[in-house]
Amino acid sequence: xxxxxxxxAERATVIVHDLMELEGPLLPxxxxxxxxxxxxxxxxxPVIAEALNLSNAEVHGVVTFYHDYxxxxxxxxxxxxxxxxxxxxxxxxxxAAKIKQLLGIGFHETTRDGAVTLEPVYCLGLCACxxxxxxxxxxxxxxxxxALEEISAAVRL
Amino acid sequence: MTVTIYIPGDSGxxxxxxxxxxxxxxxxxxxxxxxxxxxxxGSRGLYWLEPMVEVETETGRVAYGPVKASDVAALFDAGLxxxxxxxxxxxxxxxIPFLKRQTRLTFARCGIVAPLSLNDYQSHGGLAGLRKAVxxxxxxxxxxxxxxxxxxxxxAGFPTGIKWKTVLDTAADRKYIVCNADEGxxxxxxxxxxxxGDPFVLVEGMTIAGLATGATKGFVYIRSEYPHAIAVMTAAxxxxxxxxxxxxxxxxxxxxxxxxIRSGAGAYVCGEETSLLNSLEGKRGVVRAKPPLPAIxxxxxxxxxxxxxxxLASVPVILDRGAEHYKDFGMGRSRGTIPIQIAGNVKxxxxxxxAFGMTLGELVDDxxxxxxxGRPVKAVQVGGPLGAYFPRExxxxxxxxxAFAGKDGLIGHAGITVFDDSADMLKQARFAMEFCAIESxxxxxxxxxxxxxxxxxxxxxxxxIEPDKQIALVTDLCNTMKFGSLCALGGFTxxxxxxxxxxxxEDFAPRPMQEAAE
Ligand SMILES: Cc1cc2nc3c(=O)[nH]c(=O)nc-3n(C[C@H](O)[C@H](O)[C@H](O)COP(=O)(O)O)c2cc1C
Ligand code: SF4
Ligand code: FES
Ligand code: FES
Numbered sequence: 001x002x003x004x005x006x007x008x009a010e011r012a013t014v015i016v017h018d019l020m021e022l023e024g025p026l027l028p029x030x031x032x033x034x035x036x037x038x039x040x041x042x043x044x045x046p047v048i049a050e051a052l053n054l055s056n057a058e059v060h061g062v063v064t065f066y067h068d069y070x071x072x073x074x075x076x077x078x079x080x081x082x083x084x085x086x087x088x089x090x091x092x093x094x095x096a097a098k099i100k101q102l103l104g105i106g107f108h109e110t111t112r113d114g115a116v117t118l119e120p121v122y123c124l125g126l127c128a129c130x131x132x133x134x135x136x137x138x139x140x141x142x143x144x145x146x147a148l149e150e151i152s153a154a155v156r157l
Numbered sequence: 158m159t160v161t162i163y164i165p166g167d168s169g170x171x172x173x174x175x176x177x178x179x180x181x182x183x184x185x186x187x188x189x190x191x192x193x194x195x196x197x198x199g200s201r202g203l204y205w206l207e208p209m210v211e212v213e214t215e216t217g218r219v220a221y222g223p224v225k226a227s228d229v230a231a232l233f234d235a236g237l238x239x240x241x242x243x244x245x246x247x248x249x250x251x252x253i254p255f256l257k258r259q260t261r262l263t264f265a266r267c268g269i270v271a272p273l274s275l276n277d278y279q280s281h282g283g284l285a286g287l288r289k290a291v292x293x294x295x296x297x298x299x300x301x302x303x304x305x306x307x308x309x310x311x312x313a314g315f316p317t318g319i320k321w322k323t324v325l326d327t328a329a330d331r332k333y334i335v336c337n338a339d340e341g342x343x344x345x346x347x348x349x350x351x352x353x354g355d356p357f358v359l360v361e362g363m364t365i366a367g368l369a370t371g372a373t374k375g376f377v378y379i380r381s382e383y384p385h386a387i388a389v390m391t392a393a394x395x396x397x398x399x400x401x402x403x404x405x406x407x408x409x410x411x412x413x414x415x416x417x418i419r420s421g422a423g424a425y426v427c428g429e430e431t432s433l434l435n436s437l438e439g440k441r442g443v444v445r446a447k448p449p450l451p452a453i454x455x456x457x458x459x460x461x462x463x464x465x466x467x468x469l470a471s472v473p474v475i476l477d478r479g480a481e482h483y484k485d486f487g488m489g490r491s492r493g494t495i496p497i498q499i500a501g502n503v504k505x506x507x508x509x510x511x512a513f514g515m516t517l518g519e520l521v522d523d524x525x526x527x528x529x530x531g532r533p534v535k536a537v538q539v540g541g542p543l544g545a546y547f548p549r550e551x552x553x554x555x556x557x558x559x560a561f562a563g564k565d566g567l568i569g570h571a572g573i574t575v576f577d578d579s580a581d582m583l584k585q586a587r588f589a590m591e592f593c594a595i596e597s598x599x600x601x602x603x604x605x606x607x608x609x610x611x612x613x614x615x616x617x618x619x620x621x622i623e624p625d626k627q628i629a630l631v632t633d634l635c636n637t638m639k640f641g642s643l644c645a646l647g648g649f650t651x652x653x654x655x656x657x658x659x660x661x662x663e664d665f666a667p668r669p670m671q672e673a674a675e
Contacts, residue, residue, distance in 0.1 A: 022417075023374075023457065024437050024457070030422070031381075031420055052439075065441040065443075066423055067423035068421075068423035069422065084343035085574045085585070086344045088588070089577070090529070122592065123341060124168075125169075125345070125346040125348075125382065126168065126172050127344045127498065127574070128346065128499065128503075128506030128508075129172050129173055129207070130502075134382070139171050139385075
């Protein structure tokens with residue numbers, strides 16, 4: 001664990017060198033880094049910047065522009081609750097309030113036990129199955145209280 | 158003979174339990190020792206009936222739905238493998254009125270074929286358009302697309318053939334085809350359905366665009382919220398490359414064309430074409446000023462066609478059947494068919510592809526069947542978060558670009574969100590401003606700051622503080638945003654806000670105390 005810093009940089013270097021020949025490689029590299037570490041560790045930014053001949057500030061600017069990239073690790077599960085119009089029409093306000101209450105956290109927060117991170121999302125393309133959510137990349141439609149209770153129990157297992 | 162059972166692998170069907178159903182069906186096949194196989198097809202787009210299971214019988218397909226995993230054993234008891242009758246029987250799916258009333262050109266195969274089977278694709282008419290294009294001059298391909306009247310389905314409705322002609326006529330050592338699969342608008346899922354259910358039609362459409370313009374490289378920029386679509390498209394591109402559809406010799410011709418799949422990173426504004434190009438280049442997704450047009454200086458400064466998924470996926474059928482065939486559908490300057498997505502608080506939500514010209518009322522009341530809650534329809538929002546809210550009084554508006562513009566609305570990517578009478582239009586107007594504030598790329602002050610001011614002003618209005626003054630302020634803000642924004646995020650946010658204010662003024666009146674206090 002003491003060597004975590006160098007280890008991160010080494011793993012990032014491998015990823016960067018794998019992808020840097022792509023046309024416009026920065027987003028694929030950041031996605032891959034986040035996939036590897038669960039977030040984009042700040043130690044990886046200089047590695048990326050040097051390989052792509054960018055300034056640290058430029059890479060940082062890109063990372064912070066996009067909602068997807070995290071600066072801190074997420075929980076073991078990531079639950080995204082749709083808050084866009086079609087889901088609003090089917091009670092997504094209630095869904096958000098209920099899941100916050102069940103998990104005891106708000107949006108952009110992670111439960112103390114590290115089980116789950118809760119995030120709002122604006123449309124999942126499940127608008128004819130509203131209200132909708134996505135748990136670790138798997139779509140869930142027609143949410144009701146019962147489904148939310150099941151989800152909140154499942155993520156804590 | 159082996160019986161084929163279709164269970165959609167479409168995200169919408171998965172969201173409603175299709176995976177559990179597939180596992181239960183596999184279990185029954187095994188336990189009963191049946192000679193049957195499961196195909197994971199796309200969705201037909203009848204989401205109130207998903208998961209919809211179909212069986213291939215001697216007399217055609219028989220459908221059942223909505224099927225729960227707990228229904229599966231009883232369905233097999235009722236003789237599902239031979240189309241036996243059961244309370245969930247729907248008969249021949251093509252006879253369900255919601256499907257029967259459609260004109261499926263772009264979605265002809267979606268929900269019918271195995272998405273990643275090139276055999277299925279070709280036996281249902283796939284590649285016929287590309288084969289024709291290979292034997293034509295680029296100028297003739299472009300002319301066919303122009304003559305079909307196809308307009309961009311991503312929102313702006315710009316004639317696709319004219320865009321292609323600019324790229325064809327601009328000399329360069331490298332050109333690109335970029336497919337905009339960012340589909341960020343609420344109420345839209347047509348792009349997702351086609352990518353998950355018939356991915357080769359998009360590969361074919363992009364390849365035709367490449368031949369027509371001299372572009373040799375294509376990118377599909379898919380939003381990260383669509384992991385299943387990304388997986389299917391990635392697999393489809395590999396299969397197409399191995400089959401010689403993509404690569405250095407497209408279908409054995411001297412033309413090269415290849416495609417790469419890219420994932421977005423959760424920014425709504427990256428659906429705007431120049432922001433998307435910046436994002437592909439690895440930059441912040443800020444909007445570029447036009448000119449230069451992407452068709453002249455686009456991706457990496459090279460001539461670039463950027464088109465929506467549905468625009469590109471409509472090209473193969475146009476090449477196959479001819480410009481006239483496509484153009485014969487529709488009304489006025491809106492030619493062909495449009496995949497309309499009916500969503501939100503609606504009884505029969507789903508994908509409805511039809512010629513332009515049906516009225517909003519027909520779509521919401523007849524096709525959609527009214528609200529899911531059974532309460533009266535109060536408002537519909539057409540065209541996503543930047544689209545106007547229409548009251549019932551405007552339900553006679555035909556689905557046509559110009560007709561919607563004439564009523565201060567827009568078709569956009571053709572999503573319709575239905576709201577029942579519990580909707581609070583002040584709240585919806587506030588959300589439009591809030592969404593603009595969250596998603597603004599930050600380049601223009603009216604969009605970035607104006608939207609935040611808009612939220613504050615509407616909050617004051619809701620609290621009953623000097624209502625007349627707030628309404629005047631919001632109207633003023635909307636004008637500034639409309640005329641002082643570089644792109645439609647800031648420029649069109651006034652549509653939902655002002656339409657809510659205009660058509661539902663009563664929701665903006667001071668509220669009784671107990672409601673304001675809740
Ligand atoms: C804020 C904003 C978001 C947009 N999102 C999308 C989108 O998700 N998909 C899309 O195809 N077009 C989107 N557009 C429209 C594109 O800028 C562009 O018009 C379209 O990709 C052109 O393709 P088409 O001619 O085939 O429609 C968006 C525009 C704006 C201003
Ligand atoms: S209107 Fe908004 S999103 Fe569009 S360019 Fe300006 S700041 Fe960016
Ligand atoms: S609005 Fe929630 S899934 Fe589209
Ligand atoms: S940059 Fe100032 S108004 Fe657009």
